[in-house]
Amino acid sequence: MFKKIVIANRGEIACRIIRACREMGIASVAVYSEADRAGLHVQMADEAVGIGPPPAVESYLHMDRIIEAVRETGAEAVHPGYGFLAENPEFARRLEKEKIVFIGPNSRALELVGDKVRARQTMEKAGIPIIPGMKRVADDFAEYAAEAKAIGYPVMIKASAGGGGKGMRIVCSEEDLRPALEAGRREAKSAFGDESVYLEKFIENPRHVEFQVLADNDGRIVHLFERECSIQRRHQKIIEETPSPALTPELRQRMGEAAKRVLEVSGYNNAGTVEFLLDREKRFFFLEVNARLQVEHPVTELTTGIDLVHRQIRIAAGEKLDLKQEELSQRGHAIECRIYAEDPANGFLPSAGKILFLQEPKGPGVRYDGGIFSGWDVPIYYDPILAKLIVWAETREAACRRMRSALDDTVILGIKTTIPFLKDIISHPRFREGATTTGFIKDHFGDWKEKEASGETEILSLASAAFFDSRKTSEAGVLSVRAKEQYSPWRMLGKWRIGEKSDLSGE
Amino acid sequence: MFKKIVIANRGEIACRIIRACREMGIASVAVYSEADRAGLHVQMADEAVGIGPPPAVESYLHMDRIIEAVRETGAEAVHPGYGFLAENPEFARRLEKEKIVFIGPNSRALELVGDKVRARQTMEKAGIPIIPGMKRVADDFAEYAAEAKAIGYPVMIKASAGGGGKGMRIVCSEEDLRPALEAGRREAKSAFGDESVYLEKFIENPRHVEFQVLADNDGRIVHLFERECSIQRRHQKIIEETPSPALTPELRQRMGEAAKRVLEVSGYNNAGTVEFLLDREKRFFFLEVNARLQVEHPVTELTTGIDLVHRQIRIAAGEKLDLKQEELSQRGHAIECRIYAEDPANGFLPSAGKILFLQEPKGPGVRYDGGIFSGWDVPIYYDPILAKLIVWAETREAACRRMRSALDDTVILGIKTTIPFLKDIISHPRFREGATTTGFIKDHFGDWKEKEASGETEILSLASAAFFDSRKTSEAGVLSVRAKEQYSPWRMLGKWRIGEKSDLSGE
Amino acid sequence: MEFEYLVKAESRRVSLEKKGEHWIFRAGDQTLEADVRIISGNAFSLIVGGTSHLVGIADHKDTIYVSLDGTTLTLKRPGAEEKRFEKGEEGSKEGITVVKAPMPGKVVKINVAENDAVRKNQTLAIVEAMKMENEIKSPMDGVIKKIHSSAGDLVDSEKSLIEIEPKT
């Protein structure tokens, strides 16, 4: 087993990996940008190395600096978390050359699954159902137009190097194809440095169902069942759960076997996730492989009892996978809510700034994977994820109720967060029924507004503010100027605050 | 289902029950003594009713006040937690009369199992193995002496109304019998108001293995497997775990069936625990029934996936038990450490006072059931339990490592706690081997002292203190007198602090 | 003592006084008597007519955040900044409109120059935060009076980016 690991990440996922290291008797090394010196992952790690200025390209994405941190501390392996360098084949290749263990798949597998078009070809050859559509990037518009016709509108434009919804466009008729292709290519170029796009049949209102898979370095493979991640906003998952309300045991088994086959034909090792779309007729189609630990991995851990980060590290250290498919099972139901620094009432505008007060949820069946603390200044440079709230309960209904209670228990003051939005989703009757598709948010929460506080809550809040201010006043030993000024003839005038009403995110 | 429940308890267990109510959509009413107005359970509950002065007899043990709180708030049921009125048949009877549901067993069952001698008689009749010894309280010394001879020394004196080790005495020879009997009776009288004692064979270094059982109001009974609670100090459990390293599947099954039979012949309903002693030859003997939710119930919840408090409430509301014995199983391993306000380096002297700083443990597989917060003044009036730390992991070894890591993560400043003691137990090679018997603490921790801090830790602590004080100094805007006085010729002289070396607890 | 707060731009006054162990709060025609305990500098326990509320509270400048029974409210103290603004508006009837960044971030691009005429909803600047680009659009038809930021600047949500004079 390794003696020391560098965690090439930050925030909640770095903290989660550091905990695993500590339990396994492995020294952990945090790396941090200048914006993260006081970050929770730095506080928790055994060692910490500064790797540069706040922008990710100069720190968390800077391969030389990460490798230098490994050398400097004498670490033997790197855990990349998710995002940043997690799925970068070049990084994996460089570590392989430097004889540093990359806790993730080998660089060839990363390369294959990272190229969506090549992956589609490979999977089709292996008999995995793929979404009808192109298996290569077209040479010119005519070819795209012909392909679109053959597939049948509506079609979806996707980036070959894709991910995170970047470059994606739905096209309903031929006349929209050219401008959409151009826009998609521009977006793909700017997001991935690669403008290749291809066309797929657009599947309406599917479920997003993915399978967690583990593969050791010798090709032993098991799947750890599904996660349903249909609750998405602009192709970004916001609530995940397992088991999926949509799968029968038979379908689960078939999809699980398909997922294992995907890893097998990719020459894959370590943890990975195979994403599928499930249409209304319960046909499933291979979407892509996420070649990393997923944000939503905890729901799998809570239902299968398998610690995925421990397993990743053990596999990377060369251990044989001792799990047997027939011995694995799902117990109960788990749900995860992602808590983001975004203002859901205001176009999900990012909301960096200081967390003035934090109350973390706890209690039986509640898991909270956080990366923040009271007083933490959420930087503007990185992903807006603050924490993940995960609950487990005997049944889906009990898990929903537990989640609602735990969300009520989670208080973050000083910045806007998605908590009120999450509460409303989890309490929505259609969600409670398990009627979750990728269109759920658009269908039911398109014009979401936070509920007005009740009159009682408002008066209690005013009373609390007054009590709070009275304590400040008396602490200062004088009546505050404010208290004296309270009767000044003053009224609020309208003031332009830009961006509050318009949707700035360009959808 | 109930609409509102009064929780007739305080601290961590009241908080745990309030959470369950919230998840079940039941309004919770906290009751509090004057010492507990700011208590965590009052903060968390929907409603709160003051029930009197700090001493428990005037508040938490005061039946009239509890019943008044139920009436006043329109609640329909009372959850007694553990301790206080939890196993008091009179309280259960009074609630029955008042048509308030007692979330616990019926008063007849409480009465039966509360009388240790009657319980022994009943169990023997039902074919449950009991510890060889008396089945009635003797009339005079001669009868005790004759019984002791018949049983064979060493014998154990036990209080008929017993519990918590009160009145218990080991007697190795006839000459010690009379004074031990007298002392035992005095202690029993003062603890329970009943001086009846009886004799049992003393079993050397057994394991304490108990079974969790659930019974609905119609006599459906399942057991939820065992908990091993052998790590005890003066008959007080301090670490509990499940599964027991000592049980084979066959023995587990036999003991489980015996436990169900115990509840059956007692006419018992709701949650209960059947305690057994397991001797070196793996023979088990009925010890007693704990007719309440146990402190250590979480380890069962984590391994079986069954929420015991939810089940208690559902059973009390008249729901049928829908669990089937053959569908229940244990998964992984769970361990609980009880964190007490006691000074383990100093005869486990209670340590009330203000908690100046609290850092709660968290992370995957870590459950923390607490009843305290930073700033809470731990009252002198009640049980010294502050919190329970429970971990779950795939294996016992992984659970031990996770527990050690979580204990390191738990920081309580301002009062003494058992945390350093727990760390050393959990790290002890014999504990790691599973060699846990009730003599474990006596054998390995009889003369425990906290490890000296390393030189590095000490210098870092000094540096931290200096930094802390320098901030205070600069905040005040002046150099402190202390900083100026630092070179005054000053030395520490010995000073008597009574009780630091002698064991005051009378063992 | 009496305090004034803005709740969604609406002024609310609240007074408090101690009465024995309790506090009496009055706001408009509502009165409530609360048993208040300080849990920490940022948390109070309120018992009002038998109902228990745990309040989380914090402030930053003139904004007070209050969390209570699963709801978070934002109150504003009628502070200095708004007053200055108000005076400014009084000073010139057809005053300058100040466009601010909607959130802390980094200015990626300023799309306009001083004296440019702009239409309502025209993109004035792009500010990036947390890996998302956000277009700052003009609130009105007008003329760019002054530009306070340039590409690469870090801005917070109180920083003025651009001043616009309405088209007359």
Add this chain to the structure above:
Amino acid sequence: MEFEYLVKAESRRVSLEKKGEHWIFRAGDQTLEADVRIISGNAFSLIVGGTSHLVGIADHKDTIYVSLDGTTLTLKRPGAEEKRFEKGEEGSKEGITVVKAPMPGKVVKINVAENDAVRKNQTLAIVEAMKMENEIKSPMDGVIKKIHSSAGDLVDSEKSLIEIEPKT
């Protein structure tokens, strides 16, 4: 700045000075350079030679509690109380010994009266806390000089219960 602390009755001096972004601490012949960040009033992050430490710290009167890498240390500032005590001892060579409660609790019983002669380890009083009775024993052979508490009193661990004059 320089400070003095008692670690298990042993005096330790530590000085600190700021050097650029870092702090230099000196105690005896040891020097360490730390990158210190304030996490909260009760927590600091220290990076010393690449090693990261999260420190939890709090004080009450002249006691400082420091938690670090899973260990909690208690330091004392050489404060006013001990000095007063010391002076008292200097003042009378065969001074009075003050017996205090070992923990906060309630006096259940005082077993002695003023002017009683007591033997070492004789039970002087019983103090109850958290459902446990604790016997307070005499530290020496002596004579009870003064009794400060009676049954029913609540005492904290700094409260003098009984004064004893050593047998001469």
